[in-house]
Amino acid sequence: GASDMPAEIWEKVKNHPCYSEEAHHYFARMHVAVAPACNIQCNYCNRKYDCSNESRPGVVSEKLTPEQALHKVMAVAAKVPQLSVLGIAGPGDALANPHKTFRTFDLVAKALPHLKLCLSTNGLALAEHVETIKDYNVDHVTITISAVDPEIGQHIYPWIFHDHRRWTGLDAARILHERQMEGLERLVAAGILVKINSVLIPGVNDAHMAEINRVVKAKGAFLHNIMPLISDPAHGTHFGLSGQRGPTPIELAAVQDSVEGGAKLMRHCRQCRADAVGLLGEDLGAEFALDKIEDEP
Ligand code: CLF
Ligand code: SF4
Numbered sequence: 001g002a003s004d005m006p007a008e009i010w011e012k013v014k015n016h017p018c019y020s021e022e023a024h025h026y027f028a029r030m031h032v033a034v035a036p037a038c039n040i041q042c043n044y045c046n047r048k049y050d051c052s053n054e055s056r057p058g059v060v061s062e063k064l065t066p067e068q069a070l071h072k073v074m075a076v077a078a079k080v081p082q083l084s085v086l087g088i089a090g091p092g093d094a095l096a097n098p099h100k101t102f103r104t105f106d107l108v109a110k111a112l113p114h115l116k117l118c119l120s121t122n123g124l125a126l127a128e129h130v131e132t133i134k135d136y137n138v139d140h141v142t143i144t145i146s147a148v149d150p151e152i153g154q155h156i157y158p159w160i161f162h163d164h165r166r167w168t169g170l171d172a173a174r175i176l177h178e179r180q181m182e183g184l185e186r187l188v189a190a191g192i193l194v195k196i197n198s199v200l201i202p203g204v205n206d207a208h209m210a211e212i213n214r215v216v217k218a219k220g221a222f223l224h225n226i227m228p229l230i231s232d233p234a235h236g237t238h239f240g241l242s243g244q245r246g247p248t249p250i251e252l253a254a255v256q257d258s259v260e261g262g263a264k265l266m267r268h269c270r271q272c273r274a275d276a277v278g279l280l281g282e283d284l285g286a287e288f289a290l291d292k293i294e295d296e297p
Contacts, residue, residue: 120197145198
């Protein structure tokens with residue numbers, strides 16, 4: 001709360017529902033799904049669905065152009081007074097679609113300058129965009145980091161697309177790790193609040209989570225969100241060919257408890273869809289689908 005952090009940080013988090021546990025009772029976020037492409041492959045991702053960075057799989061997001069996104073944000077802002085944050089979190093990677101992402105931020109900042117801007121990325125293309133992120137007044141960036149050791153990362157990321165070519169195996173995991181660390185360091189140096197999301201995959205990175213927490217804290221991350229792999233095959237997520245399961249709530253809590261003492265943990269994440277609208281845990285997205293809002297006077 002206000003008493004345990006510097007005033008300029010409190011100004012940034014006090015009405016952000018993900019960065020402040022208190023704020024999530026009173027302030028709403030919305031995502032616009034303007035970023036369809038991705039530059040890496042996570043084993044748990046099924047591209048038919050939203051980005052498993054930050055999403056509950058099941059239904060495909062409504063893909064929007066930046067202009068359609070602005071239209072939707074204005075419709076939501078007019079009806080949801082608690083709206084304080086616009087986030088771009090997929091359904092692919094926000095920074096694998098930089099023109100769409102930054103054009104959306106630009107349009108929204110001009111029309112609704114009171115909204116905070118937030119983005120979520122796998123971090124591969126982050127370092128080269130930090131200046132732009134700063135120029136567009138994006139105060140909040142989430143990097144999904146599920147390993148800080150390429151030996152572990154290679155079991156999570158089968159390939160990345162970087163520097164005009166595809167990389168696989170240990171090379172892919174090493175490059176992704178290096179790019180994530182450089183992006184994190186540059187964001188922190190630029191004064192941007194960074195949250196780390198880690199997808200907890202039992203048997204793959206559960207014993208590694210405390211190390212991730214230590215490393216990201218040392219590099220200046222503000223918050224660490226350990227989120228469970230969602231592995232319902234009916235909803236299309238999968239893990240390689242092995243049918244990797246997600247953690248039980250008890251296993252998740254045990255891992256979260258085991259890392260206490262490093263970077264501060266977020267424990268109120270609701271694993272939003274890439275087109276979520278409303279308070280965390282609430283999804284008004286269907287009410288604001290484009291065909292609904294376009295009919296209105
Ligand atoms: Fe969206 Fe993410 Fe910004 Fe929040 S979600 S881009 S930081 S505005 Fe929040 Fe949703 Fe959890 Fe993400 S509850 S999945 S942490
Ligand atoms: Fe899927 Fe997101 Fe991973 Fe890209 S970063 S492969 S969209 S989970």
